[in-house]
Amino acid sequence: MDALLKVENFTMHYRTTAGHVKAVDDVTFSLARGQSLGLVGESGCGKTSIAMSIMRLLPYNSEIKSGRVFLGGQDVYSMREEDFRKLRWKEVAMIFQAAMNALNPVYTVGSQITEVILEHEPAASERDARERVAELFCTVGIPEERMDHYPHEYSGGMKQRAVIAMALACSPSLIIADEPTTALDVIVQDKILREMEEIRRKTDMSMIYISHDISVIAEVSDVVGVMYAGKLVEIGPADDIFKRPRHPYTYGLMNAYPSILGEKRDLATIPGEPPNLVFPPEGCRFHPRCDWATDECGTVEPPARYVGPNHSVACYNPFPAPSSGGDRIGVATA
Amino acid sequence: MALLQPDKACEPIVVVRGLTKHFLVGRGFFRKERAWLHAVDDVSFEIARGEVLGLVGESGCGKTTTGRMLVKLTDPTAGCILIDNEDVAAIGGQGMREFRQTVQMIFQDPYESLDPRMTVFDIISEPLNVNHIGTLVNREERVAYMLSRVGITPPDMFFFRFPHELSGGQRQRVAIARALVVNPKFIVADEPTSMLDVSIRTGVMKLLAELQEDFGMSYLYITHDLAVARYLCDRIAVMYLGKIVEMAGAEEVIKNPLHPYTQALISAVPLPDPAIRRDVPNIRGGVSKPIDPPPICRFHPRCPAARSICSDRDYPDLAEVSPGHLVACHILVAR
């Protein structure tokens, strides 16, 4: 497959007064055209940092230690700043976490999106741009006449849609959606996720969804990446991962949260708390909280290993594949 | 449901009748008419001793306002609340002191609900302090006990820490210890786990369930998350725009929702299984605000099953359609 996005051994630190925060550590993944990747993990696990790295929007106190990011075959960080600025919005767009605040309150929503189009397509006239915005509004389900309204006249769900319309404005080949529905109620969340998926299918666009909610990721992703403390601990096809998680943390995440599915069951707790990334634990970063940790886990970092087609896990003792008999998951719930 | 006292076992700890809260909105300088937001409108329910009632709904449905009225942080416009046979509206003076020991609240945001300038000991002993309970030595013992009960050990290591030195999970545990330190009979928990990270959240949820069992308290558990409500609650009440639309046992609400709104809400919950394709929730339009609403069913503009009787008649009362399962819907009740 032709990979649209490739992230290779990417390591990034933030310099703070407390020391270097090892926010992203040796992360490798790729994303094909038309595919959707779901990055799931808790706050501070580095998922937003990866998004910002791809967008080349890292703050001044960040430091890329190693690794490269390729977008459509081009190395993002070897490009000149101005050249990349042209790619932003046209090739890759982002829906920010605080989408509600991403709109400028003193301009109408329509004019803000028009501006994005005009900036990236100098050939387009103002009228073309407005027509395009009308189309976009239609796509995301906002009535066309709301174009000339101000953000405060929009409801929360509608603002979110407007921000999605803005991300779509220059028909990028990749959209990164960072917690796109976290602040919304379930019914609105459901509608917006469905709309985004429909747009993706129609336009053959790639998506990266970032969320702390594993259920949201399950619904919209072809590929799921699980992050813990700056590491990509498991990545693979969504069906495989949800059928049988291989990494103990993935397993913990899935069983830590109640569901309305099936019978009411007891929840598995992950003991302890996520580590301070200034001083991450030696070896596997998850080992202090892991029920299956061995001596090896505490000394040397486990490398990512393939356990199935396109499915890799960074763990010395991953759970066995579904076919093999040993069922350690039963031990966990007991 | 443990520790029911035999003589009081039958009577509920909380009785709410016709609870209503209207907020004045949009009274502009140039506008003559006043508009009222009907945040909570004619809500009635009971909570048995040792029971956990979940109050579920989307943001702005009035669930938090209901909770705040139960702990006397907001005064109701109309209706009555009886807690442990006391009329909450009539409480004052010495009665207030007893009321504060009977009813406590756990807040949503553990980063905001602890005073940043107080130590853990001061925070947890505050309810004892202001109600003049026990001597300093007693309080120290009590606080240490509560800290160990909420899983913060060793307690004396944490006595003189400030909230900013604790993690989110620890803060919420401290907030829980503060609520429980006076041995309350009833606790309003306002989304206590929604701000916590997934791996921390489970521990706090389990702790809440465990403490409820051990201390035999009752909770009103306010949440937007049906799965959490299912896990923690005995019964669930679903609110929509200030009204309770459905109330039944937790499993019954999840497995057999009757009200069209509950059905839509449940079908919109994302599921952690990519193999399942959910149906599109059967609901139209978006939520509006209940500002001076007409006295008809508030859900009918969005209801897929709405008929003429829904807009012709006054709003439907909660009626029992099967044992313990109450629904406010003309169509379902008529059936």
Place this chain on the structure above:
Amino acid sequence: MRSLAQHWAIFRESRIGIAGLVVIVCFGVFGMMWPLMFRNVWDPNVYHPVVGFDPTMMHPAAPCRGHLLGTDPIGRDILAQLMFSTGREFLLGVLSAMISVVVGTFIGAMAAYYGGFTDAFFMRLADIVMLFPFVPLLVVVGSLVRLDMFSFAIILGFLEAFGGITIILKAQALQVKVRPYIDAAKVAGGDDLHIIRSHIIPNVLPLSFLYMMFNVTAAILSEATLSFFGVLNIDMSWGMMIHTAETAGYLFDYGRYWWLWLPSGLAITLFCAAFYMVGRGLDEVVNPRLRKR
């Protein structure tokens, strides 16, 4: 929220704040040297700041070995005056700033917490105090009653307290009032007094402390101005020193008698600037947005 040690760490980062602190400490040492010098080194008859007189020379005398900063038109030693006044300036500045901040914090917290009439009353009062020109008012007051340093500090403190500082601290208290921990304290059973005393005031205090620094500056400047006009019943202060030079007609003499006004003028400027600079440093502690990251 951070501990005291962390606050200090942030403050230490601020060069302007540290510079101010150093200057204040220097003034402190300078002021404390007065009683030592007066008792042990200097002849009280010659070097007394108010009634001293050196019969051995013509006055005003330029700086020389006996009088390092010269003497004033009536034969008093300038350095002795400067040293003697330092302690009193500290007293004036700190006392009036303390009063204004303690009273202002309390009123601000009350106005924010109770709202309604209490709020309206104190806010209108603040408007009036702020609109009313301070200095002319005090000139009038000073001519009616003879104000000494102590009563002047108290009047100044209260005027500041009911003025702008109330509005600023009330705004801060309003932000504190809506925080969930106030609700939590109510549910715990705390009454109004408890909430104001234990929750609102401690959380407003850092800002109060900041304004205290600025108020010291304001108090010293007011004193200097009014002393210059000669309406205060104060025998010696930095403002008085300039007043003496002016009434004797030496002030506007093209800088020939610079030792009469330059040391005191410089002291006022430096002293005020130092407190202002410490205030700026504290501002970075209180307002994280100002901080260099």
